[in-house]
Amino acid sequence: MHKSFYQFLMTKRNPGSSDPIAEFANNAFYDQSFPKQLDEFDSISKYLEENAGYLPSMVVFDDVWKQYQEDM
Template sequence: MKDHSFYHYAMTVRGQKDDKGVLAEEIFDDLAFPKQESDFNALSDYIETEGGYSVSMSVFDDMYEDYQEWLKF
């Protein structure tokens, strides 16, 4: 099982031509993003309150589920 932060996973989907790719790009551009964080609640709170993200929270939710699966391999 991998031990990587959500930020690390997000960088693997940068460049995708969908909402997840857009979110990953916005995370990359956010210099204050908590790069070492992997906790869903902490990340969700940050994205909802601190970032000026253009995609809906459902995109983050889906991406976080993908992240959980990615960690298994």
């Protein structure tokens, strides 16, 4: 079954962790506007650049995106 990026990202949640990917996932979980159904890099990247003050660096997104692609 195909997962959206958000569904994949939620598998990375770990509320007790200081790992940047886990923190990204934890914060995205609380982001009511996160595009949960999207699976296109450009659309998600644009959203994060414009709206995700909780993401310290787009490198974190790039790393998770690479994992997402490998998982698919």
